[in-house]
Amino acid sequence: xxxHNSWIVYRKELRDMLRxxxxxxxxxxxPMIAFPLxxxxxxxxxxxxxxxxxxxxxxxxxxxxxxxxxxxxxxxxFPEIDIQPYQSDAKQEVVDKxxxxxxxxxxxxxxxxxxxxxxxxxxxxxxxxxKSELANDRLQKFFDDYKNRVAxxxxxxxxxxxxxxxxxxxxxSNIAPPSxxxxxxxxxxxxxxxxxxxxxxxxxxxxDLTAGEKERGTMETILTSxxxxxxxxxGKFLMVFTAAVVTAVLSLxxxxxxxxxxxxxxxxxxxxxxxxxxxxxxxxxxxxxxxAVLFAAVLLAVALFAxxxxxAQSYVSPLVFIVIAPAIVGALPGIxxxxxxxxxxxxxxxxxxxxxxxGSYPWLMIAAIFGMTCVYAGIAIAWAVRxxxxxxxxxxx
Numbered sequence: 001x002x003x004h005n006s007w008i009v010y011r012k013e014l015r016d017m018l019r020x021x022x023x024x025x026x027x028x029x030x031p032m033i034a035f036p037l038x039x040x041x042x043x044x045x046x047x048x049x050x051x052x053x054x055x056x057x058x059x060x061x062x063x064x065x066x067x068x069x070x071x072x073x074x075x076x077x078f079p080e081i082d083i084q085p086y087q088s089d090a091k092q093e094v095v096d097k098x099x100x101x102x103x104x105x106x107x108x109x110x111x112x113x114x115x116x117x118x119x120x121x122x123x124x125x126x127x128x129x130x131k132s133e134l135a136n137d138r139l140q141k142f143f144d145d146y147k148n149r150v151a152x153x154x155x156x157x158x159x160x161x162x163x164x165x166x167x168x169x170x171x172x173s174n175i176a177p178p179s180x181x182x183x184x185x186x187x188x189x190x191x192x193x194x195x196x197x198x199x200x201x202x203x204x205x206x207x208d209l210t211a212g213e214k215e216r217g218t219m220e221t222i223l224t225s226x227x228x229x230x231x232x233x234x235g236k237f238l239m240v241f242t243a244a245v246v247t248a249v250l251s252l253x254x255x256x257x258x259x260x261x262x263x264x265x266x267x268x269x270x271x272x273x274x275x276x277x278x279x280x281x282x283x284x285x286x287x288x289x290x291x292a293v294l295f296a297a298v299l300l301a302v303a304l305f306a307x308x309x310x311x312a313q314s315y316v317s318p319l320v321f322i323v324i325a326p327a328i329v330g331a332l333p334g335i336x337x338x339x340x341x342x343x344x345x346x347x348x349x350x351x352x353x354x355x356x357x358x359g360s361y362p363w364l365m366i367a368a369i370f371g372m373t374c375v376y377a378g379i380a381i382a383w384a385v386r387x388x389x390x391x392x393x394x395x396x397x
Contacts, residue, residue, distance in 0.1 A: 005227045009235025010242075017205055017239060027201045027243045031251040038193070057082040058100045058135030061090045065105035071113075074146055075103070080138045094126055100135035101125045113150055191284065191353035192331040194251050195346060198288060199295050199323045201247025202240045203316055206299035209236045211312035233388040237296055237381065244292035252281050284353045287366070290373035291349050295323075297380035301387045330354060337362065342369055345376050 018024070059082045065072045076083065087093065090102045102124040106112075112119040123139050126132035152162040213219040222232065299316060306312035323346060329335055330350025337351040348369045355362055 002228070002231050005231035006234040006238065009227060009232055010238040013205075013209060013236055013239040014242065017208070017243070020204075020208065027205075027247050028250060031197050031201065031247050032254045054134070056131075058131065058138055059084055059098075060101045060103055060135060060139070061086045061093065061099055063090060063102060063104045064107060065109065067108060068105055068110035070110045071105060071146065075142070078138075078142050080142075081135070091124055094124055094132065097126065097129060097132070100129075100132045101139060103139065116154070189331050190357055191350045192327045194248050194284070194288065194353075195291065195327045195350060196320075196324060197251045198244045198248035198292055199320070202244035202292070202295045202299050203320075205243045206240045206296065207303045207306075207309055207312040207316060209239060210300060210303040211306035212309050214306070215308045229388045230385055233300070233385050237300055237384060240296035240300055241292055244295050245289065248288050248292065249285060252285065280356050280359070283356050283361070283366070287349055287353060287356075287370060287373075290370060290377045291346065293377035294345065294373065294380050297377065297384045301380070301384040304384075304387050326350065337365060343372065345373065349373060 057080060061084050062072070062075065063086055075081070084099055090099070093099045094102055104122040104124070106119060106121070109119050109121070121143060123136055125136040148165065151165055155162050155164060213222065223229070225232075227235075298319070302315050302319065303312040306315055326344055326347035327350050330347050331354070335341070335351065337348075337355055341351055342348045342365055352362070352366055352369050356366075
Protein backbone atom coordinates (compact mmCIF):
# COMPACT_ATOMS: atom_id res chain seq x y z
CA UNK A 1 0.00 0.00 0.00
CA UNK A 2 1.28 3.47 -0.94
CA UNK A 3 0.12 6.36 1.20
CA HIS A 4 1.24 8.75 -1.54
CA ASN A 5 -1.08 7.14 -4.08
CA SER A 6 -3.94 7.02 -1.57
CA TRP A 7 -3.38 10.73 -0.89
CA ILE A 8 -3.58 11.52 -4.61
CA VAL A 9 -6.86 9.60 -4.90
CA TYR A 10 -8.18 11.34 -1.80
CA ARG A 11 -7.41 14.83 -3.15
CA LYS A 12 -9.00 14.00 -6.49
CA GLU A 13 -12.18 12.68 -4.82
CA LEU A 14 -12.28 15.66 -2.45
CA ARG A 15 -12.23 18.12 -5.34
CA ASP A 16 -14.98 16.20 -7.09
CA MET A 17 -17.10 16.03 -3.94
CA LEU A 18 -16.83 19.75 -3.29
CA ARG A 19 -18.39 20.31 -6.70
CA UNK A 20 -21.35 18.08 -5.84
CA UNK A 21 -24.35 19.96 -4.42
CA UNK A 22 -25.71 16.90 -2.63
CA UNK A 23 -22.48 16.48 -0.71
CA UNK A 24 -22.33 20.16 0.25
CA UNK A 25 -25.93 19.97 1.39
CA UNK A 26 -25.51 16.83 3.52
CA UNK A 27 -22.01 17.63 4.83
CA UNK A 28 -22.21 21.37 5.52
CA UNK A 29 -25.64 22.96 5.18
CA UNK A 30 -27.72 20.36 7.07
CA PRO A 31 -25.50 20.13 10.20
CA MET A 32 -25.13 23.90 10.39
CA ILE A 33 -28.90 24.42 10.18
CA ALA A 34 -30.25 21.25 11.79
CA PHE A 35 -29.05 21.97 15.34
CA PRO A 36 -30.18 25.60 15.53
CA LEU A 37 -33.59 24.73 14.11
CA UNK A 38 -34.06 21.63 16.25
CA UNK A 39 -32.90 22.94 19.61
CA UNK A 40 -34.23 26.42 18.95
CA UNK A 41 -37.59 24.81 18.26
CA UNK A 42 -37.32 22.68 21.42
CA UNK A 43 -36.51 25.71 23.58
CA UNK A 44 -39.33 27.73 22.06
CA UNK A 45 -41.87 24.90 22.34
CA UNK A 46 -41.01 24.02 25.94
CA UNK A 47 -40.98 27.61 27.16
CA UNK A 48 -44.16 28.52 25.31
CA UNK A 49 -46.29 25.46 26.14
CA UNK A 50 -45.16 25.14 29.75
CA UNK A 51 -45.45 28.86 30.40
CA UNK A 52 -48.89 28.94 28.82
CA UNK A 53 -50.08 25.90 30.79
CA UNK A 54 -48.95 27.36 34.12
CA UNK A 55 -50.40 30.77 33.41
CA UNK A 56 -53.86 29.34 32.69
CA UNK A 57 -56.35 28.19 35.29
CA UNK A 58 -57.20 24.49 35.20
CA UNK A 59 -60.83 23.92 34.19
CA UNK A 60 -62.48 21.33 36.45
CA UNK A 61 -65.93 20.03 37.32
CA UNK A 62 -67.21 19.02 40.77
CA UNK A 63 -69.53 16.10 41.31
CA UNK A 64 -71.37 16.08 44.64
CA UNK A 65 -70.57 18.30 47.60
CA UNK A 66 -74.04 19.89 47.82
CA UNK A 67 -74.15 19.09 51.56
CA UNK A 68 -70.52 20.12 52.14
CA UNK A 69 -70.37 23.92 51.83
CA UNK A 70 -67.00 24.25 53.59
CA UNK A 71 -64.94 22.28 51.08
CA UNK A 72 -66.93 23.80 48.20
CA UNK A 73 -66.16 27.30 49.45
CA UNK A 74 -62.47 26.42 49.73
CA UNK A 75 -62.46 25.09 46.18
CA UNK A 76 -64.25 28.18 44.86
CA UNK A 77 -61.62 30.40 46.47
CA PHE A 78 -58.72 28.35 45.07
CA PRO A 79 -57.21 30.71 42.46
CA GLU A 80 -55.57 28.07 40.26
CA ILE A 81 -58.75 26.33 39.05
CA ASP A 82 -61.78 27.38 37.05
CA ILE A 83 -64.88 25.44 38.13
CA GLN A 84 -67.33 24.61 35.35
CA PRO A 85 -70.97 23.52 35.87
CA TYR A 86 -71.16 19.77 36.38
CA GLN A 87 -72.39 17.61 33.50
CA SER A 88 -73.32 13.95 33.48
CA ASP A 89 -70.61 13.13 30.92
CA ALA A 90 -67.88 14.84 32.93
CA LYS A 91 -65.48 11.90 32.66
CA GLN A 92 -65.79 11.94 28.89
CA GLU A 93 -65.15 15.69 29.00
CA VAL A 94 -61.82 14.92 30.68
CA VAL A 95 -61.01 12.29 28.05
CA ASP A 96 -61.91 14.73 25.28
CA LYS A 97 -59.68 17.36 26.95
CA UNK A 98 -62.53 19.82 27.26
CA UNK A 99 -61.90 20.00 31.00
CA UNK A 100 -58.76 18.99 32.84
CA UNK A 101 -60.07 17.11 35.86
CA UNK A 102 -63.21 15.89 37.64
CA UNK A 103 -63.48 16.17 41.45
CA UNK A 104 -65.90 13.79 43.17
CA UNK A 105 -66.88 14.75 46.73
CA UNK A 106 -68.77 12.04 48.65
CA UNK A 107 -72.07 12.73 50.40
CA UNK A 108 -71.65 14.06 53.92
CA UNK A 109 -68.00 14.99 53.42
CA UNK A 110 -68.01 18.01 55.78
CA UNK A 111 -69.86 16.06 58.46
CA UNK A 112 -67.46 13.13 58.21
CA UNK A 113 -64.44 15.42 58.48
CA UNK A 114 -65.94 17.22 61.48
CA UNK A 115 -66.63 13.94 63.31
CA UNK A 116 -63.14 12.59 62.64
CA UNK A 117 -64.25 9.91 60.19
CA UNK A 118 -62.13 9.10 57.16
CA UNK A 119 -63.56 10.59 53.97
CA UNK A 120 -62.35 10.01 50.41
CA UNK A 121 -62.24 12.53 47.57
CA UNK A 122 -61.44 11.27 44.08
CA UNK A 123 -59.83 13.21 41.22
CA UNK A 124 -60.13 11.92 37.66
CA UNK A 125 -57.59 13.26 35.17
CA UNK A 126 -55.94 12.37 31.84
CA UNK A 127 -52.52 10.83 32.44
CA UNK A 128 -49.68 12.02 30.16
CA UNK A 129 -51.69 15.09 29.15
CA UNK A 130 -49.60 17.99 30.42
CA LYS A 131 -52.50 20.29 31.30
CA SER A 132 -54.53 17.52 32.92
CA GLU A 133 -51.57 16.36 34.99
CA LEU A 134 -50.94 19.96 36.01
CA ALA A 135 -54.58 20.20 37.16
CA ASN A 136 -54.15 17.00 39.19
CA ASP A 137 -50.96 18.35 40.79
CA ARG A 138 -52.75 21.55 41.72
CA LEU A 139 -55.70 19.70 43.22
CA GLN A 140 -53.45 17.33 45.15
CA LYS A 141 -51.67 20.33 46.62
CA PHE A 142 -55.00 21.99 47.45
CA PHE A 143 -56.38 18.95 49.27
CA ASP A 144 -53.08 18.39 51.11
CA ASP A 145 -53.25 21.99 52.38
CA TYR A 146 -56.96 21.66 53.19
CA LYS A 147 -56.30 18.41 55.07
CA ASN A 148 -53.56 20.09 57.12
CA ARG A 149 -55.83 23.04 57.93
CA VAL A 150 -58.59 20.70 59.13
CA ALA A 151 -56.15 18.68 61.25
CA UNK A 152 -54.59 21.79 62.78
CA UNK A 153 -58.02 23.16 63.65
CA UNK A 154 -58.96 19.86 65.32
CA UNK A 155 -55.75 19.83 67.36
CA UNK A 156 -56.25 23.43 68.42
CA UNK A 157 -59.84 22.61 69.50
CA UNK A 158 -58.45 19.94 71.81
CA UNK A 159 -55.72 22.21 73.15
CA UNK A 160 -52.90 20.40 71.35
CA UNK A 161 -50.01 21.94 69.46
CA UNK A 162 -50.23 21.78 65.63
CA UNK A 163 -46.53 20.87 65.55
CA UNK A 164 -47.57 17.29 66.36
CA UNK A 165 -48.42 16.95 62.68
CA UNK A 166 -44.89 17.95 61.68
CA UNK A 167 -42.36 16.84 64.28
CA UNK A 168 -39.47 17.49 61.89
CA UNK A 169 -38.76 18.74 58.38
CA UNK A 170 -36.44 17.51 55.65
CA UNK A 171 -34.65 20.03 53.46
CA UNK A 172 -33.47 18.68 50.11
CA SER A 173 -31.32 20.86 47.88
CA ASN A 174 -29.63 20.30 44.55
CA ILE A 175 -25.88 20.88 44.77
CA ALA A 176 -25.16 20.22 41.09
CA PRO A 177 -24.52 23.40 39.09
CA PRO A 178 -27.43 24.35 36.80
CA SER A 179 -25.13 24.04 33.78
CA UNK A 180 -24.40 20.38 34.58
CA UNK A 181 -28.06 19.60 35.25
CA UNK A 182 -29.03 21.15 31.93
CA UNK A 183 -26.28 19.30 30.08
CA UNK A 184 -27.37 16.02 31.67
CA UNK A 185 -30.96 16.55 30.51
CA UNK A 186 -29.99 17.06 26.86
CA UNK A 187 -26.79 15.03 27.00
CA UNK A 188 -28.42 11.93 25.56
CA UNK A 189 -29.91 13.62 22.52
CA UNK A 190 -26.82 15.56 21.50
CA UNK A 191 -24.72 12.41 20.75
CA UNK A 192 -27.75 10.85 19.06
CA UNK A 193 -28.07 13.71 16.60
CA UNK A 194 -24.34 13.93 16.01
CA UNK A 195 -24.16 10.19 15.26
CA UNK A 196 -27.09 10.34 12.85
CA UNK A 197 -25.76 13.42 11.08
CA UNK A 198 -22.25 11.97 10.73
CA UNK A 199 -23.75 8.81 9.22
CA UNK A 200 -25.95 10.69 6.78
CA UNK A 201 -23.04 12.98 5.93
CA UNK A 202 -21.05 9.92 4.82
CA UNK A 203 -23.91 8.28 2.93
CA UNK A 204 -23.94 10.38 -0.22
CA UNK A 205 -20.15 10.46 -0.82
CA UNK A 206 -19.99 6.67 -0.26
CA UNK A 207 -22.72 6.01 -2.81
CA ASP A 208 -21.31 8.50 -5.31
CA LEU A 209 -17.75 7.12 -5.08
CA THR A 210 -18.92 3.55 -5.74
CA ALA A 211 -22.30 3.09 -7.41
CA GLY A 212 -22.11 6.60 -8.85
CA GLU A 213 -18.78 5.79 -10.51
CA LYS A 214 -20.25 2.60 -11.97
CA GLU A 215 -23.30 4.43 -13.30
CA ARG A 216 -21.19 7.16 -14.94
CA GLY A 217 -18.85 4.56 -16.42
CA THR A 218 -15.77 6.05 -14.77
CA MET A 219 -15.01 3.11 -12.46
CA GLU A 220 -13.19 1.24 -15.24
CA THR A 221 -11.09 4.32 -16.04
CA ILE A 222 -9.98 4.66 -12.41
CA LEU A 223 -9.14 0.95 -12.19
CA THR A 224 -6.84 1.20 -15.23
CA SER A 225 -4.73 3.89 -13.52
CA UNK A 226 -1.32 2.85 -12.11
CA UNK A 227 -2.73 2.72 -8.56
CA UNK A 228 -3.39 -0.48 -6.66
CA UNK A 229 -6.93 -1.23 -5.64
CA UNK A 230 -5.95 -1.04 -1.99
CA UNK A 231 -4.60 2.49 -2.50
CA UNK A 232 -7.76 3.33 -4.42
CA UNK A 233 -10.15 2.14 -1.72
CA UNK A 234 -8.10 3.84 1.01
CA GLY A 235 -8.27 7.14 -0.89
CA LYS A 236 -12.03 6.82 -1.36
CA PHE A 237 -12.41 5.74 2.26
CA LEU A 238 -10.55 8.84 3.47
CA MET A 239 -12.94 11.02 1.48
CA VAL A 240 -16.03 9.41 3.02
CA PHE A 241 -14.40 9.56 6.46
CA THR A 242 -13.73 13.28 5.95
CA ALA A 243 -17.38 13.85 5.10
CA ALA A 244 -18.52 12.04 8.25
CA VAL A 245 -16.10 13.93 10.53
CA VAL A 246 -16.81 17.34 8.99
CA THR A 247 -20.55 16.76 9.39
CA ALA A 248 -20.12 15.78 13.06
CA VAL A 249 -17.79 18.70 13.84
CA LEU A 250 -20.04 21.23 12.14
CA SER A 251 -22.96 19.83 14.13
CA LEU A 252 -21.04 20.44 17.36
CA UNK A 253 -20.06 23.94 16.23
CA UNK A 254 -23.65 24.90 15.42
CA UNK A 255 -24.74 23.45 18.76
CA UNK A 256 -22.12 25.48 20.60
CA UNK A 257 -23.18 28.67 18.80
CA UNK A 258 -26.82 28.00 19.66
CA UNK A 259 -26.12 27.43 23.36
CA UNK A 260 -23.89 30.49 23.54
CA UNK A 261 -26.73 32.62 22.16
CA UNK A 262 -29.65 30.97 23.93
CA UNK A 263 -28.54 28.38 26.41
CA UNK A 264 -31.42 28.43 28.85
CA UNK A 265 -34.03 25.74 29.28
CA UNK A 266 -37.13 26.16 31.42
CA UNK A 267 -38.00 23.17 33.58
CA UNK A 268 -41.02 23.90 35.73
CA UNK A 269 -40.22 26.87 37.92
CA UNK A 270 -36.48 26.45 37.35
CA UNK A 271 -34.36 27.90 34.56
CA UNK A 272 -31.42 25.67 33.66
CA UNK A 273 -28.33 27.07 31.99
CA UNK A 274 -27.15 24.82 29.15
CA UNK A 275 -23.40 25.09 28.64
CA UNK A 276 -21.02 22.71 26.91
CA UNK A 277 -17.48 22.38 28.22
CA UNK A 278 -14.97 22.65 25.33
CA UNK A 279 -13.02 19.69 26.76
CA UNK A 280 -16.22 17.63 26.61
CA UNK A 281 -16.70 18.58 22.97
CA UNK A 282 -13.12 17.55 22.18
CA UNK A 283 -13.57 14.22 23.97
CA UNK A 284 -16.78 13.49 22.06
CA UNK A 285 -15.05 14.29 18.75
CA UNK A 286 -12.21 11.89 19.59
CA UNK A 287 -14.72 9.14 20.42
CA UNK A 288 -16.57 9.77 17.17
CA UNK A 289 -13.44 9.32 15.03
CA UNK A 290 -13.38 5.48 15.07
CA UNK A 291 -17.17 5.46 14.71
CA ALA A 292 -16.84 7.65 11.61
CA VAL A 293 -14.23 5.19 10.30
CA LEU A 294 -16.73 2.37 10.87
CA PHE A 295 -19.49 4.28 9.05
CA ALA A 296 -17.26 5.16 6.11
CA ALA A 297 -15.94 1.64 5.58
CA VAL A 298 -19.31 -0.09 5.92
CA LEU A 299 -21.05 2.38 3.62
CA LEU A 300 -18.33 1.99 0.96
CA ALA A 301 -18.54 -1.80 1.06
CA VAL A 302 -22.34 -1.91 0.97
CA ALA A 303 -22.74 0.73 -1.75
CA LEU A 304 -20.14 -1.05 -3.90
CA PHE A 305 -22.57 -3.94 -4.42
CA ALA A 306 -25.00 -1.65 -6.28
CA UNK A 307 -24.93 -1.17 -10.04
CA UNK A 308 -26.51 2.31 -9.89
CA UNK A 309 -26.94 5.22 -7.50
CA UNK A 310 -30.63 4.41 -7.06
CA UNK A 311 -29.85 0.79 -6.22
CA ALA A 312 -27.22 1.94 -3.73
CA GLN A 313 -29.86 4.03 -1.96
CA SER A 314 -32.02 0.94 -1.53
CA TYR A 315 -29.06 -0.91 0.02
CA VAL A 316 -27.90 1.93 2.27
CA SER A 317 -31.28 3.24 3.48
CA PRO A 318 -31.97 0.26 5.82
CA LEU A 319 -28.63 0.95 7.51
CA VAL A 320 -30.08 4.23 8.78
CA PHE A 321 -32.47 2.29 11.00
CA ILE A 322 -29.66 0.05 12.22
CA VAL A 323 -27.78 3.19 13.28
CA ILE A 324 -30.83 4.97 14.69
CA ALA A 325 -31.93 2.08 16.92
CA PRO A 326 -28.87 1.93 19.25
CA ALA A 327 -28.36 5.70 19.05
CA ILE A 328 -31.89 6.46 20.23
CA VAL A 329 -31.74 3.74 22.91
CA GLY A 330 -28.66 5.49 24.28
CA ALA A 331 -30.62 8.75 24.47
CA LEU A 332 -33.46 7.25 26.53
CA PRO A 333 -33.53 7.88 30.30
CA GLY A 334 -32.66 4.90 32.48
CA ILE A 335 -30.25 3.32 29.97
CA UNK A 336 -26.92 3.24 31.77
CA UNK A 337 -23.38 2.67 30.62
CA UNK A 338 -22.01 -0.66 31.84
CA UNK A 339 -19.76 -3.41 30.50
CA UNK A 340 -22.66 -5.06 28.67
CA UNK A 341 -23.80 -1.93 26.83
CA UNK A 342 -20.16 -1.00 26.23
CA UNK A 343 -19.87 -3.96 23.84
CA UNK A 344 -22.66 -2.75 21.53
CA UNK A 345 -21.40 -0.58 18.64
CA UNK A 346 -22.93 2.91 18.37
CA UNK A 347 -24.85 2.42 21.63
CA UNK A 348 -21.60 2.45 23.59
CA UNK A 349 -20.44 5.68 21.92
CA UNK A 350 -23.83 7.30 22.51
CA UNK A 351 -23.87 6.35 26.21
CA UNK A 352 -20.29 7.38 26.97
CA UNK A 353 -20.78 10.66 25.08
CA UNK A 354 -23.85 11.32 27.24
CA UNK A 355 -21.73 10.77 30.34
CA UNK A 356 -19.03 13.13 29.07
CA UNK A 357 -21.45 15.91 28.14
CA UNK A 358 -23.04 15.52 31.59
CA GLY A 359 -19.63 16.18 33.17
CA SER A 360 -18.61 12.61 34.05
CA TYR A 361 -15.44 11.00 32.65
CA PRO A 362 -15.35 7.19 33.18
CA TRP A 363 -11.84 6.86 31.79
CA LEU A 364 -11.70 3.06 31.82
CA MET A 365 -14.97 2.84 29.90
CA ILE A 366 -13.86 5.58 27.52
CA ALA A 367 -10.63 3.74 26.71
CA ALA A 368 -12.40 0.40 26.32
CA ILE A 369 -15.11 1.82 24.04
CA PHE A 370 -12.58 3.71 21.94
CA GLY A 371 -10.50 0.54 21.56
CA MET A 372 -13.46 -1.69 20.70
CA THR A 373 -14.79 0.79 18.15
CA CYS A 374 -11.33 0.91 16.56
CA VAL A 375 -11.41 -2.89 16.30
CA TYR A 376 -14.85 -2.79 14.65
CA ALA A 377 -13.64 -0.04 12.32
CA GLY A 378 -10.53 -2.04 11.37
CA ILE A 379 -12.68 -5.06 10.48
CA ALA A 380 -14.93 -2.82 8.36
CA ILE A 381 -11.94 -1.35 6.47
CA ALA A 382 -10.58 -4.84 5.78
CA TRP A 383 -14.01 -5.83 4.46
CA ALA A 384 -14.17 -2.78 2.18
CA VAL A 385 -10.70 -3.49 0.76
CA ARG A 386 -11.70 -7.10 0.12
CA UNK A 387 -14.84 -6.03 -1.73
CA UNK A 388 -12.82 -3.70 -3.97
CA UNK A 389 -10.59 -6.62 -4.92
CA UNK A 390 -13.50 -8.79 -6.04
CA UNK A 391 -14.25 -8.60 -9.76
CA UNK A 392 -17.77 -10.00 -9.30
CA UNK A 393 -18.60 -7.07 -7.00
CA UNK A 394 -16.97 -4.33 -9.06
CA UNK A 395 -18.49 -5.44 -12.36
CA UNK A 396 -21.88 -6.79 -11.42
CA UNK A 397 -24.28 -7.11 -14.35
